[in-house]
Amino acid sequence: MNREFDNLNTPKSLQFLNDSIFSRKDIFPDLHLLDGPLKPYRFSSSFDWRKMKLIVDSAAAWDAKFRVWNFMEGHKLFQKSHQTLSIDEQRRIANQRALVIFNENFYDFDDLALDSKVNSAVSSFEPSMLGKYKIPFDMFPFVLRFLGSDRIDHLIQAVDEMKIIGCFALTEIGHGSNTQSMKTTATYEQSSKSFVLNTPNFEAAKCWVGGLGKTATHAVVYAQLYTPDGQCHGLNSFVVPVRDPKNMLVYPGIIIGDLGEKVSLNGIDNGFMMFNNYKIPKDYLLSKTGDVNEAGNFVTQFKDPKKRMGVSFAALSGGRVGICEIATNYGVMAITIAIRYAASRKHFGPENSDVEYPVLEYQSQQYRLIPHLATVYALKFFSNWIGREYFDMMKKTFEGEKISPETGMEIHAISSSGKPVCGWMVRDLIQDCREACGGHGYLKCAQLGDLRNNNDPNTTYEGENNVLIQQASNFLLAVRSKGWIAFENASPLGTAAFLKDGDKILSMKWNWTKVGCAMKPEYLLTTFNWICSYMLEKTFNRVKILQQSGQSSFDVRNNSQTFHANTLAVAYGQRQVVAAFLEEIHKLSPDSAEREVLTKLLSLFAANLISTKYIGVLYESGFIASNGPNVNDLLQTGILALLTDLKNDAVSLVDSIAPPDFILNSPLGMSDGNVYKHLESYIYQTPDTFTRASWWKECVYKDFLTSKL
Template sequence: MNADLQRERAQASFNTEKMTNLLDGGAAKTARRRQLVSIIEKDPTGIFSNDDNYYLHRTDRHVRGLAKAVRLIEVCRKLGIGDECDGHMVASEDWNVLLIALADDLPLYLHWVMFIPNIISLCDDEQQAEWLPLCRDWRMIGCYAQTEIGHGSNVRALETTATFLPESKGGMKGGSFVINSPTITSYKAWPGTLGRTANHAMVIARLIDGDGVDRGVHNFLVPLRSMETHDLLPGVETGDLGPKIGYNTMDNGFASFNNVVIPRRNMAMRFSQVDEQGKYIKKQMSEAASKIAYITMMQVRVLITDSAGKALGKASTIAIRYSAVRRQGFKDSEETAENQILDYRQQQHRLFPLLASSFCFFMTGKVLLKALTSIEHRVLSHQPVNRVEVTDIHASSSALKSYTSMVTADGIEESRKACGGHGFLQASGLPEMFTTYLQNPTVEGDNHMLPQQVIKVLLKLVQAVATQNNKALNDYKPCDSGQLIPSLQAIMGGRKVTCPAQSAEDLQSLSLLRQALCYRAARLLVGAGKLVQDRVEAGRTPEQAWNDALVEMARTSRAYAQFLLLHNFIKGIDEEEKTHAMVGAPEIAVLRDMARMCALYWIEKDLGDFLEDGYMSAQHAGWIRTNVLAALDAIRPNAVALVDSWDYSDFNLKSALGRWDGDVYPALLDYARRDPLNAKSIGPGYDPHLKRLIVDGVGAYTPTTSRL
């Protein structure tokens, strides 16, 4: 065991095990997680090993990913995982624990993340009764085919068609739909699991009813491959999109459909249907329920937010442990001892806000997931759901997905760079972690497009405040955005609002920091709305005015996300302090240190937002910077223990630099020696290439009397 890591762990002011219990949701869940992790890591087949991942071709990574998936399913059946869910193992809490324990991505991922939820949300009882058992037994393996090679976020522009074909004109009994890809830009592109793995797809296509009317996009279950031979079915073409910068176990694919005929009942018919004569029928339902198609997309956004903290925690674990072990520069003129790079301020300023954010993102992810699950349950069980609730969580999930995934992607890369030259090696575990994570800022709504959806929702709240619509305001008050109402009322009422801090110590108050972030978000929101209005009054069209405000909208969305993150972090800490269910006073104190770190760092990075209207003064700005340094000091003694709290095993980290025992350099050399390039004492390029230079002399200099 490395002596530096031993000392770091010994100086921690809190109980690491208690913090781990908090992250897991209780001591019993920690024990269960460790039991399941042990099953994966000690599996006798060796299939789950990641030792040579970095040396494999992407095709081999994909095939190994399938082998891991099949073995995981086999293990789950033997252990009875999913028995409590009528055999649906992917609905078991243990399933997600096992997926994290694998520390590798599975090609089947979209089957349970989007395909099954679509069937549950959008298909009627009869359809579910037919298809869900096939999904449960892994006979039907599906993906979610929405995006096209020419269309991503603009779902309304999708070109794939599903045209009704009556039985009388050659359709199947009871009628059919004919799925077509009419143009090159209508080819489905990027769905995970589509390329080589799935045998069915939930295809999003334009419904053309029996009267020839385009009814907009709807969901259709389309068979892709034979469930017996896995051969492509007539009219279907699918394939893998090719090597990516990461996530290469997954077969992100393309697909085209040439007159592919499916039964009429393969249209998802929970909320709308087409009868045997081709008549389109939209069932009556609440306005919130009519948006159920978007819940699946929101679910994935929430999952991305929830997983961002875990990914950032993993990167922080590697970088902070390595920074405690790595020494650089001498402490004194005697040059008797080198400094731990974790003691350098710039290293702390790079890493500690990321560490604090990992806990902050994790807590907000849990809150968001719980809220969305509650809304989905009420919608599907026909309980009343306020329209504002749905649009509000749409805004929150969009803002948080955009912000947390961007910070995490950048944070993983910053962690890699913070490891110096060794961070450039795949052996550090960070390059693959970074390139694989990079999908998240783009999927399920590009991070630069989502702020528009956030602002579109929040401007309705601004309108309610402006018109003093008390009924609407009462609907907003229980929601996330309702917390902006007092600040919006003050700003729109023309009242001057300033930061009440009278000292640097005041600016360490979490309540005051939360208030500052709330006010900033509200002010920027009003400003974004005013910018659109001013541009229209200046003669711009509404579309042009909206486009002019996009940069301001992105800034506003980021500010709103930071406010929500801090609010949820503080709320979670306060609730834990009241109950002491899993942690005590020392752990609460450390959690508050991290909340303070997040808030101060975010304000420091965007001080202009707080200065431009006089909310903060130049003196406040100085206090913020002073307090950031104090926050770094507060976290420094606990940094290693905090990353230990994530409880990532060496198997999971796949990193020579982030090892629990700190034996970094032997591990690096072991990785190097196992490289296939080093399999023989003479390299594979020697004969015939290098030999021609060294032995045959093709590079020998011979003077010539003339040159061409």
């Protein structure tokens, strides 16, 4: 049914909007007027894609993203190339683009929440450019302000004036997650009032430093601080000049090298660095968490070194929150390409007929793609939620308001779970989208291979997922050790508050015997509450048994991960994705078409997760009675029914989240669906498509083989 955009009753969550936003043809193009294979799907959609667009993101968010995209589309520096550029050229262009983006200043401090939307827009065009812009001109000065004193105000001003370029040097060749064992040292020398930095061996070289390979002039370096009495005061952060900004030559006493070509993100010049008795002024210690006084003694307000380091690393925790949105962004692009291609690509049909059906009409293709479409929407609402919570916390910090330790611990825990959950889900999503597009999906111009490679580091940086996710289970176990009721005060953000009723939740049983009840989002969230409670209690008891057997704390933690703590932490993150999605649905008008389709998407997302990941847990634990209903059959029946219901809405659902064609840049996923026209144009315009190989003689002359024998 064709639903023209009208002035129907606007849901409460959208009442602040006025009609002017809908006149923006860059944000709301007339997609229903486009001729092509996607038109029938758009006309059969059950909801208005433009209303949905403003549910997924606010008008301010879309305005911020389109300001970035429109600027890039109109600037010659951002025109796409049909050739794979050399590594050096990729870095040169990424650096130029980053400087231009920074200079445009797309948002003010008062609009700090739009930072993530600008980052989303930048990363969707070229993720390397985001790293080149975000690290030196955003994260670097933020850390200087957050951890430093007025002694380094001149450096912050130099960043604002684009006179210096910053980076972060934490990880070492031999150590990443285990920061306590890092080997780089900074020894205070009282006679010169300076710190002397040293790298004992190559294992201690700072590495994977984004921007260091070729361009950074200053680095925030994390090193073990030693005072003249020989005492080590743990890892501290220092701002270190590494290159002369006037000529970009490395200062004496430092060795800097480039790590070379990577699987992706080659616009970022990752480097390594070693120090040999390199001196920096005493004032360059970032002293908010600890300082060295005139007598050469280390002084700090923190009695517990772990809390001091926690504050230091809190300045970098926004990276995990940002990765949730960046990964989701890659998922949005991949599913847009795959859905539009599936709705355009035709294969087979009724016997004895020349009619061919779009491959989206086939159940197997629907199951390959539509659950991933539901995943993208779920992750979109989750990344919006965690972004709001994080930026609200940071804004309060900047305004001088003290944030409760409980809030800090919870945002650390949920981001330590959310980042792996988002990265892993999008990893699987992109791979399935690539395969669902067949041979054409393997072409580089399809962009799916690049999206896969660009998302890959999301599973590694800001904490390797399998290590990072332990922070979430550690948080849950620590609170559980104080009793279930402790979750009431330990979870101000609400991600674990439900666990205060852990005993009551664990006494529940599956009692939904009809497909409609089994697929209801509220009941699926209840099931996730039970899964988290069960896995927490199972892991907690496992830890107690290991402790009682006399194992060390290291062995207890090591031997309680697989099948226990890891599963718990993943379920905790997934449960919050479901909860954040459901919270957004409840904000909408009960009778709106948009709420109805979003409810179906959430049901599909949660039911498919339970069916594919947790059905064994539900049976082995007794949550599902042995003589009860066949729960997996209920879920699978419901899933198949939702595939049929959502098939005609799939194109409009991607229309509601897709970036413009200029950004998507895939002949398989353009908004008009004319795949073959765009593919022909791309292939014909690619250099060397019709040229003879320069080595053509080696193909046909026997003399070549003879000469080589």
